[in-house]
Amino acid sequence: MARPVKYSANFRRREFDCHDGTAVPARADELLEDLCRRYLQPLRRAFGPTQVLSGFRTPAHNAAVGGALLSQHLGPPSVTGIAADVRCARGRPADWHRLVDELGPGGLGLYDGFIHVDNRTGPPARWTG
Numbered sequence: 001m002a003r004p005v006k007y008s009a010n011f012r013r014r015e016f017d018c019h020d021g022t023a024v025p026a027r028a029d030e031l032l033e034d035l036c037r038r039y040l041q042p043l044r045r046a047f048g049p050t051q052v053l054s055g056f057r058t059p060a061h062n063a064a065v066g067g068a069l070l071s072q073h074l075g076p077p078s079v080t081g082i083a084a085d086v087r088c089a090r091g092r093p094a095d096w097h098r099l100v101d102e103l104g105p106g107g108l109g110l111y112d113g114f115i116h117v118d119n120r121t122g123p124p125a126r127w128t129g
Helices: 026-047 059-064 093-103
Strands: 006-008 050-054 083-088 107-110 115-118 125-128
Touching: 006 026, 026 050, 026 083, 026 093, 026 115, 083 093, 093 107, 093 115
Parallel strands: 107 125
Antiparallel strands: 050 083, 083 115, 107 115
16 A cells, blocks of 8 residues: 555645654554644644644654653654644744644643644643743
8 A cells, every 4th residue: 555645635744754864654654644634734724834843753863852762753663643843834832732732632842933742642741841
């Protein structure tokens, strides 16, 4: 079966590739499609074009950028979900955070200039950076 080129109407697989040049592994496709459809597409509808700052990360790249040891950016099998750090064309991070929080993601972080959203399973996690 061919891998999807697009996870949703406005998000392509390559946007989530690791910054070290590693492509998103096939094992993360289903989770990334879920992340895009449930959280990123609604965010884009409300606040315009949404840039993926960081999606999938290899363990080496995650360590190099100071990511959490079990960051959701690693995807399966290391963790139960997948993550994206995003910035929207309009609004403020607090606005983006508020909208996504209403959609009930597993993990949601508010930072200066972007938000983190993930679809982990288990108890929800919320934080500010």
